[in-house]
Amino acid sequence: DAGKRGNNRRRTFWRDFRPPPDGALVEYSWDDSPKMTVPSDWNSHAPELLWYDGPVYFQRLFDAPAPASPTDGQRRFLCFDAVNYHATVWLNGEWLGEHEGGFTPFALDVTDRLVAGVNRITLCADSRHHREAVPTDYTDWQNYGGITRSVWLTSVPATRIDDAVVRLVDDRVQVIVTLAGPAAAGAAVAVTLDPLKLSGVTDAAGQVTLSARRPRALALWSPDQPLLHPLEVVSPTDRLRDRVGLRHVAVAGQQILLNGKPLWLRGISLHEEPIGPVGTRRMNEADARRLLAEAKALGCNFVRLAHYPHGETTVRLADEMGLLVWAEVPVYWEHIAYGSDHTLALATSMLADMVRRDRNRASVILWSVANETPVDDVRTRFLRALIAEARALDPTRLITAALNKNVDVGGAAEGQSHFVVEDPLAADLDVIAVNQYEAWYSTRRPDQLDQVRFSSKFAKPLIFSEFGADARYGTRGPRGHLWTEEYQAWLYEETLKLVDRTPGCAGISPWLLKDFRSPRRWHGQHQQFWNRKGLIAETGERKLAWTVLHDYYARRAADPA
Secondary structure: OHHHHOOOOOOOOOOOOOOOOOOOOOOOOHHHOOOOOOOOOOOOOOHHHOOOOOEEEEEEEEEEOOOOOOOOOEEEEEEEOOOEOEEEEEEOOEEEEEEEOOOOOEEEEOOOOOOOEEEEEEEEEEOOOOOOOOOOOOOOOOOOOEOOOOEEEEEEEOOEEEEEEEEEEOOEEEEEEEEEOOOOOOOEEEEEEOOEEEEEEOOOOOEEEEEEEOOOOOOOOOOOOOOOEEEEEEOOOOEEEEEEOOOOEEEEOOEEEEOOEEEOEEEEEEOOOOOOOOOOOOOOHHHHHHHHHHHHHHOOOEEEEOOOOOOHHHHHHHHHHOOEEEEEOOOEOOOOOOOOHHHHHHHHHHHHHHHHHHOOOOOEEEEEEEEOOOOOHHHHHHHHHHHHHHHHHOOOOEEEEEEEHHHHHOOOOEOEOEEEEOOHHHHHOOOEEEEOOOOOOOOOOHHHHHHOEEEEOOOOOEEEEEOOOOEOOOOOOOOOOOEOHHHHHHHHHHHHHHHHOOOOEEEEOOOOOEOEEOOOOOOOOOOOOEEOOOOEOOOOOEOHHHHHHHHHHHHHHHOOO
């Protein structure tokens, strides 16, 4: 509350206090402070900030037209695609709002706060995570702090198109349009998805649902033919344009079906880090396209965007390039406060923001609610609440979670050979996913994987959502030596044989495409604060295991069965 009132000087030391003798102390000068281009992270901005975790203040002056009058019919918003982790925003020295969560967008209404001419936005980005945060401060990736995605000032009509959801239900196109504002009720809405034209009038809540049978001219989207159709939604005061794909995704027994046909997911996992020598969260469209192009070159039809919502640009490019997507919230590992109401509300909000942003993207087929979480009643209730939220917001997609073979998920202890998925959460999922690191985080060698079996108590599709081994590019030697490219390739060869003989396996997303920054990976010779499980080095060179998986996917594509 003190921060909102603007008089907590420990948090607002940047304010333009008057110097002595009037009694206030000046401890900061914006004119002399360092400059930083955003979106970016401060960790890659300067060497002394590489491992810094805490608050950093940003300020920018900008010109903005003030409303011509209080009734000019426009609302103005400051929109942030992502700030990691907690954002506090002031406009012209007055508290404007706050947001917790490092990977989802938020917007703040500034309609009545802008002044004609120069305005001043100040933002505190605090990268620290607390006990009830999502995720906590214990992760296996670099906690890049800062304004990591785009910021813009936008102007919208007083009554605006707040949401437009396009989806296939059976073979009918359904469009749900929601207006917000004083004239949202009883408004005429027209939708064009050429050649389909729909119209209707919003109800008292400002919403209308329109539907019609899909014309044959509206061909279905698939990785082989990623067709996107121009969409236009028009209300009396607003207009929205987009490009959307139409497709069906479902499960039948132990198969995933895309447009009614069995689908085998030739996948790869990736973090939101561009290819290059410096670890950073600074990802532009060219960076995202290069990462996804490398996945396509590998032979993938599927990417797992781990372990948090990636930028909207990446998901839209997946639509365009024909890559299916697993989208995930950072409910990660055992350290989450699963019994906390605050943490559940925070995770639910993150999930809702992700689903609302991306539910018009045909590429997204899986919402994931967690990664490698403990198996107990408190966690299971927590995740079931998230699953219910996801199904309520989007009943047309599949739900999954990355379970963990190595933490009491299977029915066999370490050293035994038959792992049975019996996590009670699997009953609530459409697709079961298992992270397993046999021959890396186990006592077996790759040539002993022929002893291993995986099965499930649930008659559902199974994905191996992670497997792999560290290898630094250029480290060569006998295949039995850990950390070599040869060992990593050997592990892939033997694990892919395990995949082939696992009943109900509907795909894989090995860990992972590219080496990425992680402070907890401190092996001085091989890791040097990088997780080296990538199939390519951080600078893009392909390791031997890349070719192993590429050739396997080529065979899978030629003979999907």
